Amino acid sequence: AKFAAYLGIPHVPHAGDLAIFCGAIVGAGLAFLWFNAPPAAVFMGATGSLALGGALGAIAVVAHHEIVLGIIGGLFVIEAMSVIIQVFFYKRTGRRVFKMAPIHHHFEQLGWSEPTVVIRFWIIALVLALAGLSTLKLR
Template identity: 70%
Template sequence: YVAGHAVFSNYLNILYVRGAGEVAVFCGALFGACLGFLWFNAYPAQVFMGDVGSLALGGALGTIAVVAKHELLLLIIGGLFVIETLSVMIQVVSFKLTGKRVFRMAPLHHHFEEKGWQEPKVIVRFWIIAIVLALISLSTLKLR
């Protein structure tokens, strides 16, 4: 929100983003919707997100990154999603070229479940990775 005010953004030495107030309101609404979803998606999950919800959420996050002029930070924050996608791509390419699988199952979280990890253990480990990636991306905001 502060990035939308020229005086405050100049004083704090952050990038001025025109219309950041509206983006902040949208981000708040998106955060509230995700929090409500996660309340019912906690283990054991009662509600599952489908393609429409995940694609809309990804599109909204991508749009926010472009409007805020922090596109590269989206790759860092979403690093876990990138790794999951890459694991599927590696699995498919490896199987088509060599006939062998790199992972027991793709995406990567299913590979860990096949190795005997319990679902809550996989979830907590992925949370830790996501928090570390978020902290890394937050620490790079002032490195311009």
């Protein structure tokens, strides 16, 4: 509470447990990235990614930062919206908006190499993360 008052941010009671949970997720994510370096030895799959997204959503709800999660995870929102738009538009008109959905495959179909798509999406994710962190003091 003292640090929150000093920093001018809202205090979340019992956030110590939440910090331990977040630390465990960060550690597991770093280990995953370590072993996922090319050539990948470990794959996350749908179950792991959905569990990770659910955990991040629960953390955002407990910390009262739901909108910030949408900003920081904006790239994932764009990926999901590209699929929704593609399916909706294709069922209505029979034509496609993107060459392929999700949108990162669209860029690959345009001729971008996979490392180019990945690095540009990292840049977008970094900018969105900084934008989300900049909203910390806004309430």
